[in-house]
Amino acid sequence: MQTPTRDESMTFHPKVSIDSPAIYYYYRQISEKVASMYDRKDRYYQKAKNEGFASRAVYKLLEIQKKFKIWRAGSTVLDLGCAPGGWLQILSKELGPKGKIVGIDRLPLKIHLPSNVIFIQKDFEQDLTADLEQALSGQREVDLILSDLSPDISGIAFRDTYRSYELSLKVWQVAQKFLKKNGHLVIKVFPGREVDDFKKELKKSFTRFDTFIPEATRKTSSEVYLVALGRKII
């Protein structure tokens, strides 16, 4: 038997020829899906680059704001997992000179720090109470807490989901200390059984709760934003 050349090995075998309409449409659908996935990635990545944003994540935050109206000019906001700094860029502009944003990440930012932003470079799993109190200079409560924290992805689904859940619990602890009455909380999670229990907790603690997958989310990602509005303090 003749060994196929490199190019021959990459062509369809005659038995699965695209002459068969069913197979032709099957492959066409798959290639269109893959093409549109990459188009999306390139579209938002390219858009962020052209518009001078540090990350494509800005478009997810703008969709969240459009739908839920979570901040207004002058708000005080915690941005957890803020590097490279796309959300900080948007928040700084939208909250204006009377607004205040405190961002935390273990990685450095890739933006010039705006005057209404304070950045704490630290691992979020360490105790941050003193850092936050100092950054907020005595103002103990904030209007909004955002978390775009992503655990280091191992590729093992249950492990990544569990790490994301652990980070979310830590975010909730911080929110219980620093989020004011009627304040809002938005947390990115990877869905799983533990997250379902966490959702129940948020439903009890806020007047409105929703889950949201922004259009700008990569189609390959399972991430979801939990949007909890109007903290109840009983």
Ligand SMILES: C[S@@+](CC[C@H](N)C(=O)[O-])C[C@H]1O[C@@H](n2cnc3c(N)ncnc32)[C@H](O)[C@@H]1O
């Ligand atoms: C998807 S990125 C955030 C993008 C950001 N919202 C933006 O607009 O540029 C997730 C961030 O979470 C941070 N992160 C994950 N685990 C962390 C931890 N334990 N402590 C601090 N930062 C963490 C990562 O360093 C990463 O910068």
